[in-house]
Amino acid sequence: MFKRELKVNLKNFIIWTGILLILFAAVFLMYPSLISSGQMDELDDMMEMFPPELLKSFNMDISGISTPFGWIKTEGFVFVLLITGVYSSILGSNILLKEESDKTIEYLNCVPVTRKQIVADKVLVSVIYIVAMVLILGVFNCVLLSGDDDFDKKQFWLLSITPIFSSLTLFSISLLISTFTHKTKKVFGVSLGLVFVSYFLNTISELSDKVEFLKYLSAFSLADIRNVITDRRINPVMILVTAVLFTIFTVIAVIHYDRKELV
Amino acid sequence: MENEIIIDIRNLTKYYGDILGVKDLSLQLKRGEIFGFIGPNGAGKSTTIRAVMNLINKTEGQILIDGKEFLRDDTEIKRIIGYLPSEVNLYDDLTVKGMLDYHESFYRKFDSVEKTAKKDIHARRKELVEVLQLDENKKIEDLSLGNLKKVGIILALMHQPELLILDEPTSGLDPIMQNVFYDLLLEEKKRGTTIFYSTHILSEVSKICDRVGIIRKGKLIKVEDVDSLSDKSLTFVTVKSDQADEIAAELGLKIISKEDKVVKFANNISDDELIKKIAKYRIDKILIEEATLEDMFLHYYTEED
Incomplete structure (x- = not known):
């Protein structure tokens, strides 16, 4: 079952990872010409004219965009977070529910395997693909950025693995939601909404101290990019919170799926 | 010692919200018999079978297989059951061969604990593929309804279950294949397999069943030997x-x-x-x-x- 799950989900994994790699390859190809034209410094100067709150939401207050590594730390990671988040959320909402929408669950239910085993195999495959996506992108970017003057390898790798925290949390929430319905379309919309609302709350929370509490409602705050950039370390609390949330949501999903009517 | 009663359904009641599926249904199947479960569409046949297979939750009641309550994660009980749903839905991306290989993989771990010397699952699969004249290289998504049903039959039979639960098994099969299928069931019966056979085709019951239960509006209204029923x-x-x-x-x-x-x-x-x-x-x-x-x-x- 585990091998089959790996195979079934491979195609989507390749497509989503491909999108990320193409996006980053395109930006890196563009950068040398932008830098040589001397426009980047002007751009950095121009950025200073923007309100600090806006710059903060793209981390531009703590990093410039005049180098590819600078771009990764600012806009680049917004894309990584969003794309890995969307992929994880779709995976979470689909991986169990697909058996029901395709009605293959009637078959899977009658073979000698427990429902817990079904969920465990599917979760394990999802975690492998989510982590693999983040790592493959990390290696790809590392190779392309290694010639960059301001490239800080340690900071880069710490930064690169942070999407794992937000993505695993989004995956487990979507997985849990999927155990409450039989319709893929319904949970698909909710999961995508979850990603964008989560991102929105995270962005808003950085704009003012008054609404800072909103970050506690956002999975993206677990990625904690700002602190990774400034402190060059991952806050262990974020790892712990991710582990706790992932475990809680997955365990509730297992318990609920165990009692679910499957047809 | 083996139980004489292999399925014991006790006071099964199932409501879908306010809608009644089955009400207070009690039924026992004796080891080695072919039991026909007959009733018109919507009478509660599939609801009963789905409750037995733990696909749906029972509102009330208990189901015992071989004297032990059948809970949804009991793989030991699942192992001795072969199930053919009325509508066969399998993995479209696989070929017939891939599907049968996948099915075999679930039973491999039990090989070492087999108590009786049974024929190898793979050998039985080969036999069934030949008898039902199925092309293993075809993709599941390209199969006709009849051929899909054949795959379903092989999946239900190949691990040589002690209990076969069949929900309208002949729908989609041509008359020649129906006869081949009846022969397979009689062969299974000789082997000692118990068969729970749900259908609305009356002629099938007189042809192969030993006993019959008639279900109507969610209630079991009659259980009788087929012979005495006709007499x-x-x-x-x-x-x-x-x-x-x-x-x-x-x-x-x-x-x-x-x-x-x-x-x-x-x-x-x-x-x-x-x-x-x-x-x-x-x-x-x-x-x-x-x-x-x-x-x-x-x-x-x-x-x-």
Whole structure:
């Protein structure tokens, strides 16, 4: 079952990872010409004219965009977070529910395997693909950025693995939601909404101290990019919170799926 | 020691919200028998089977397999069951071979704990593929309804289960394949397999079943040996007489049809008693027909509560 799950989900994994790699390859190809034209410094100067709150939401207050590594730390990671988040959320909402929408669950239910085993195999495959996506992108970017003057390898790798925290949390929430319905379309919309609302709350929370509490409602705050950039370390609390949330949501999903009517 | 009763359904009740699926259904299947579970569409056959297979939650009741309550994660019990749903849905991306290989993989771990010397699952699979004339290289998504059903049959039989649960198994099979399938079931019966056979095709029941349970509006209304059911004294009596209404009133039997001077009713009193009772009336014509098995079922289906 585990091998089959790996195979079934491979195609989507390749497509989503491909999108990320193409996006980053395109930006890196563009950068040398932008830098040589001397426009980047002007751009950095121009950025200073923007309100600090806006710059903060793209981390531009703590990093410039005049180098590819600078771009990764600012806009680049917004894309990584969003794309890995969307992929994880779709995976979470689909991986169990697909058996029901395709009605293959009637078959899977009658073979000698427990429902817990079904969920465990599917979760394990999802975690492998989510982590693999983040790592493959990390290696790809590392190779392309290694010639960059301001490239800080340690900071880069710490930064690169942070999407794992937000993505695993989004995956487990979507997985849990999927155990409450039989319709893929319904949970698909909710999961995508979850990603964008989560991102929105995270962005808003950085704009003012008054609404800072909103970050506690956002999975993206677990990625904690700002602190990774400034402190060059991952806050262990974020790892712990991710582990706790992932475990809680997955365990509730297992318990609920165990009692679910499957047809 | 093996239990004589392999399936013991105790007071099964299932409601879908306010809608009744089955009500207080109790049923026992004896080891080695073919039990026909018959009823019209929507009577509760599939609900009962889905409750047995733990696909749906029971509102009330208990289901024991081989003397042990069948809980949804009991893989030891799942291992001895072969299940064929009414609608076979399999993985479209796989070929027939891939699907059968996948199925085999779930049973491999039990090989070492087999108590009796059983034929290798793979060898049985080969036999079934040959008997049912299936092309293993075809993709599941390209299969016709009949061929998909054949794959479903192989999946239900290849691990040589002790209990087969079949929900309308012949739908989609051509008449030749239906006969091949009946032969396979009789072969399974010889092997000692118990078969729970849900259908609405009456002729199948008389052909292969030992006992039959009739379900109607979610309630089990009759469980009987197929032989004794056909021997029952139900007859259909058609009388042509100017006094047809009076005859019908005197007998107080269930009228099947009534047209002008001709009345047809279902009769369960003996021919001798019947003739004595209606002898005082003037009768133009009388026809007494023996009820077929099919008539018997229709009689139960249409009977008022």
